[in-house]
Amino acid sequence: xxxxxxxxxxxxxxxxxxxxxxxxxxxxxxxxxxxxxxxxxxxxxxxxxxxxxxxxxxxxxxxxxxxxxxxxxxxxxxxxxxxxxxxxxxxxxxxxxxxxxxxxxxxxxxxxxxxxxxxxxxxxxxxxxxxxxxxxxxxxxxxxxxxxxxxxxxxxxxxxxxxxxxxxxxxxxxxxxxxxxxxxxxxxxxxxxxxxxxxxxxxxxxxxxxxxxxxxxxxxxxxxxxxxxxxxxxxxxxxxxxxxxxxxxxxxxxxxxxxxxxxxxxxxxxxxxxxxxxxxxxxxx
Amino acid sequence: xxxxxxxxxxxxxxxxxxxxxxxxxxxxxxxxxxxxxxxxxxxxxxxxxxxxxxxxxxxxxxxxxxxxxxxxxxxxxxxxxxxxxxxxxxxxxxxxxxxxxxxxxxxxxxxxxxxxxxxxxxxxxxxxxxxxxxxxxxxxxxxxxxxxxxxxxxxxxxxxxxxxxxxxxxxxxxxxxxxxxxxxxxxxxxxxxxxxxxxxxxxxxxxxxxxxxxxxxxxxxxxxxxxxxxxxxxxxxxxxxxxxxxxxxxxxxxxxxxxxxxxxxxxxxxxxxxxxxxxxxxxxx
Amino acid sequence: xxxxxxxxxxxxxxxxxxxxxxxxxxxxxxxxxxxxxxxxxxxxxxxxxxxxxxxxxxxxxxxxxxxxxxxxxxxxxxxxxxxxxxxxxxxxxxxxxxxxxxxxxxxxxxxxxxxxxxxxxxxxxxxxxxxxxxxxxxxxxxxxxxxxxxxxxxxxxxxxxxxxxxxxxxxxxxxxxxxxxxxxxxxxxxxxxxxxxxxxxxxxxxxxxxxxxxxxxxxxxxxxxxxxxxxxxxxxxxxxxxxxxxxxxxxxxxxxxxxxxxxxxxxxxxxxxxxxxxxxxxxxx
Numbered sequence: 001x002x003x004x005x006x007x008x009x010x011x012x013x014x015x016x017x018x019x020x021x022x023x024x025x026x027x028x029x030x031x032x033x034x035x036x037x038x039x040x041x042x043x044x045x046x047x048x049x050x051x052x053x054x055x056x057x058x059x060x061x062x063x064x065x066x067x068x069x070x071x072x073x074x075x076x077x078x079x080x081x082x083x084x085x086x087x088x089x090x091x092x093x094x095x096x097x098x099x100x101x102x103x104x105x106x107x108x109x110x111x112x113x114x115x116x117x118x119x120x121x122x123x124x125x126x127x128x129x130x131x132x133x134x135x136x137x138x139x140x141x142x143x144x145x146x147x148x149x150x151x152x153x154x155x156x157x158x159x160x161x162x163x164x165x166x167x168x169x170x171x172x173x174x175x176x177x178x179x180x181x182x183x184x185x186x187x188x189x190x191x192x193x194x195x196x197x198x199x200x201x202x203x204x205x206x207x208x209x210x211x212x213x214x215x216x217x218x219x220x221x222x223x224x225x226x227x228x229x230x231x232x233x234x235x236x237x238x239x240x241x242x243x244x245x246x247x248x249x250x251x252x253x254x255x256x257x258x259x260x261x262x263x264x265x266x267x268x269x270x271x272x273x274x275x276x277x278x279x280x281x282x283x284x285x
Numbered sequence: 286x287x288x289x290x291x292x293x294x295x296x297x298x299x300x301x302x303x304x305x306x307x308x309x310x311x312x313x314x315x316x317x318x319x320x321x322x323x324x325x326x327x328x329x330x331x332x333x334x335x336x337x338x339x340x341x342x343x344x345x346x347x348x349x350x351x352x353x354x355x356x357x358x359x360x361x362x363x364x365x366x367x368x369x370x371x372x373x374x375x376x377x378x379x380x381x382x383x384x385x386x387x388x389x390x391x392x393x394x395x396x397x398x399x400x401x402x403x404x405x406x407x408x409x410x411x412x413x414x415x416x417x418x419x420x421x422x423x424x425x426x427x428x429x430x431x432x433x434x435x436x437x438x439x440x441x442x443x444x445x446x447x448x449x450x451x452x453x454x455x456x457x458x459x460x461x462x463x464x465x466x467x468x469x470x471x472x473x474x475x476x477x478x479x480x481x482x483x484x485x486x487x488x489x490x491x492x493x494x495x496x497x498x499x500x501x502x503x504x505x506x507x508x509x510x511x512x513x514x515x516x517x518x519x520x521x522x523x524x525x526x527x528x529x530x531x532x533x534x535x536x537x538x539x540x541x542x543x544x545x546x547x548x549x550x551x552x553x554x555x556x557x558x559x560x561x562x563x564x565x566x567x568x569x570x
Numbered sequence: 571x572x573x574x575x576x577x578x579x580x581x582x583x584x585x586x587x588x589x590x591x592x593x594x595x596x597x598x599x600x601x602x603x604x605x606x607x608x609x610x611x612x613x614x615x616x617x618x619x620x621x622x623x624x625x626x627x628x629x630x631x632x633x634x635x636x637x638x639x640x641x642x643x644x645x646x647x648x649x650x651x652x653x654x655x656x657x658x659x660x661x662x663x664x665x666x667x668x669x670x671x672x673x674x675x676x677x678x679x680x681x682x683x684x685x686x687x688x689x690x691x692x693x694x695x696x697x698x699x700x701x702x703x704x705x706x707x708x709x710x711x712x713x714x715x716x717x718x719x720x721x722x723x724x725x726x727x728x729x730x731x732x733x734x735x736x737x738x739x740x741x742x743x744x745x746x747x748x749x750x751x752x753x754x755x756x757x758x759x760x761x762x763x764x765x766x767x768x769x770x771x772x773x774x775x776x777x778x779x780x781x782x783x784x785x786x787x788x789x790x791x792x793x794x795x796x797x798x799x800x801x802x803x804x805x806x807x808x809x810x811x812x813x814x815x816x817x818x819x820x821x822x823x824x825x826x827x828x829x830x831x832x833x834x835x836x837x838x839x840x841x842x843x844x845x846x847x848x849x850x851x852x853x854x855x
């Protein structure tokens with residue numbers, strides 16, 4: 001894919017979502033459901049949050065994409081999540097996994113281990129989470145990939161590049177690492193994205209909302225373009241909102257407003273790529 | 286009831302709520318609880334969200350009204366909800382049912398079937414949900430009432446009129462169908478309401494919040510006046526907020542602000558009725 | 571402690587949190603999790619909401635502070651909460667208890683009775699809740715301390731002073747009573763705080779957010795200073811936000827913004843103490 005191909009594909013994904021309003025149901029944490037749903041609606045998608053295993057299995061079969069976020073795991077997740085992921089895999093429904101809280105408990109570890117069989121189309125996390133998942137799935141050596149520090153997100157995005165590549169090769173899908181800079185890879189092509197805002201870490205759920213928006217785009221585009229489109233929309237809307245706010249809560253309102261207002265043309269034109277690391281594609285923007 | 290009677294009853298309901306701060310506890314979905322509670326507080330009510338069956342039964346007995354919203358059903362709902370609805374019915378506590386997600390799972394279907402015995406005072410949903418509930422309860426023919434499309438809300442409100450009338454006659458209560466236009470019926474008198482904002486479908490939970498606000502008004506007014514007052518307040522606050530915002534997230538903030546600021550006099554005076562369909566009362570406004 | 575000592579300690583607590591970004595995990599109600607987390611992030615802390623008993627026990631051992639809020643109790647709380655509180659006590663991890671909904675059900679009563687053994691470092695509630703907990707733990711006479719009215723918060727803060735003192739002596743920690751005025755006591759020193767905004771009761775979760783912020787400060791300061799710092803920050807941010815908003819929803823956004831913007835110097839300098847009741851320290855501000 002050339003830079004031009006990517007810009008065209010991003011614009012098409014945005015236009016398709018606004019036209020088709022695809023639904024991407026979620027099993028996601030109770031903290032940020034409102035933010036996830038409103039971000040999904042802002043870009044033109046539809047939202048539905050579910051917990052029951054038969055509802056998840058039904059939607060996994062019929063919805064065009066799905067989002068699983070591991071935050072605020074509840075006891076019944078051990079029933080719901082593996083069954084949902086299996087149904088997603090069997091029905092070839094694109095799905096996004098956010099492995100937040102990886103390592104916190106045996107229930108999470110067991111579920112995340114099972115997910116390896118069900119090949120999430122997109123895995124989105126911060127650097128620590130991506131490295132931890134790569135280790136859990138044994139796609140990198142225990143000693144590689146930097147130190148895992150639990151739930152924090154202090155590691156630089158590009159320290160997780162090897163883990164991201166290994167995970168993408170394992171699933172045949174895309175991996176997105178979020179941070180001050182963002183990295184999106186399908187195992188072959190790796191793109192670094194700049195932009196965003198220092199207020200993102202000061203509001204809860206921007207990562208969750210990003211995963212939910214990736215799922216919406218995965219309903220109409222390849223996992224790679226879906227992850228890239230969501231990432232660059234968040235960066236551009238965050239950049240604009242930051243220019244109009246001096247504190248995080250008003251930033252959040254403006255960010256959602258900007259997500260809604262961004263046009264496909266603007267997003268495609270302002271797509272910014274960074275290439276400070278070897279093997280990261282540099283479009284020279 | 287004449288148009289003048291209705292305007293007076295609406296103004297009285299708003300004034301009573303602001304004076305008495307009635308509590309309407311909710312079992313409601315985890316996505317929009319914050320919005321529901323803040324809408325209930327904005328109009329002068331009190332909010333309490335609960336899940337445990339003995340707490341629900343206790344509150345069903347002692348609270349002046351109650352709200353049950355089926356979204357994000359959890360496994361323990363099969364215990365909590367029927368017991369709560371039974372207690373509401375036995376104690377003649379007015380209650381509002383939002384059958385969101387109808388048809389998604391056997392658990393929901395079983396619970397909604399049981400609810401027929403417990404006669405919700407107000408049923409609020411979009412056109413699809415109202416038609417689906419009327420079919421589930423067998424109060425209309427399977428072949429009547431338009432096509433049900435699951436969780437979507439694409440059907441025109443007035444296509445659900447026969448279903449709404451049949452449900453209202455079955456419960457002896459009121460049915461409110463929400464959409465671009467709104468329809469409120471007690472089985473005898475049917476009123477169509479105009480107003481609102483195109484941003485409502487772009488924020489999650491406006492329907493849930495409307496149900497929660499209906500429950501607050503049901504603590505001080507008849508189900509019919511409660512549903513009508515909540516509906517017209519939402520339409521008027523939405524209309525005002527839309528005039529002061531260019532995107533959904535800032536619209537949501539302003540909408541809640543306007544709910545708080547609307548006076549009883551303003552709401553009663555600006556109450557707008559539409560009558561584009563036969564048998565719908567037209568006040569000629 | 572002199573007034574000057576307290577001002578210095580407050581400034582230090584704020585600076586430490588902004589420097590160290592301590593994590594205070596929460597088991598808290600599903601309604602206000604977003605508000606709690608965003609308030610914790612606004613002051614410089616980190617947030618993580620959890621439900622599973624082994625995750626809670628793990629975090630109770632390793633996190634520098636913890637927050638337990640009883641709202642929206644779910645069936646599995648009977649497993650999670652006592653185990654978490656025991657782990658907090660055994661590991662001497664400072665923790666904040668918000669006994670919201672006390673008396674609503676046997677599950678809550680049983681859990682709250684057990685908590686007496688695990689000595690919360692800070693108990694935060696409104697007057698009714700503090701009096702109800704003092705009665706439940708039998709640290710005051712049944713006939714003392716005013717009438718308990720369930721979940722309401724209508725009692726004046728200072729009517730709960732005896733209950734707050736008795737609870738503080740029982741736990742060896744601090745008790746904070748929130749209302750139009752606030753009272754913070756460690757059983758020896760009792761401070762009344764003025765400020766705040768009449769919009770706090772019109773938004774859901776300001777009390778929950780206050781408890782969550784106390785937990786963040788408890789990671790870097792004594793329970794007494796933590797409770798006092800959080801209380802005065804809320805009052806000052808609320809006062810500022812109130813000056814820039816005419817309705818509750820925009821107030822909430824501005825309040826979170828002001829929490830983020832307040833400097834340690836400003837908070838310490840503007841710390842206001844009231845002493846309208848005997849035995850309440852009056853710094854004469």
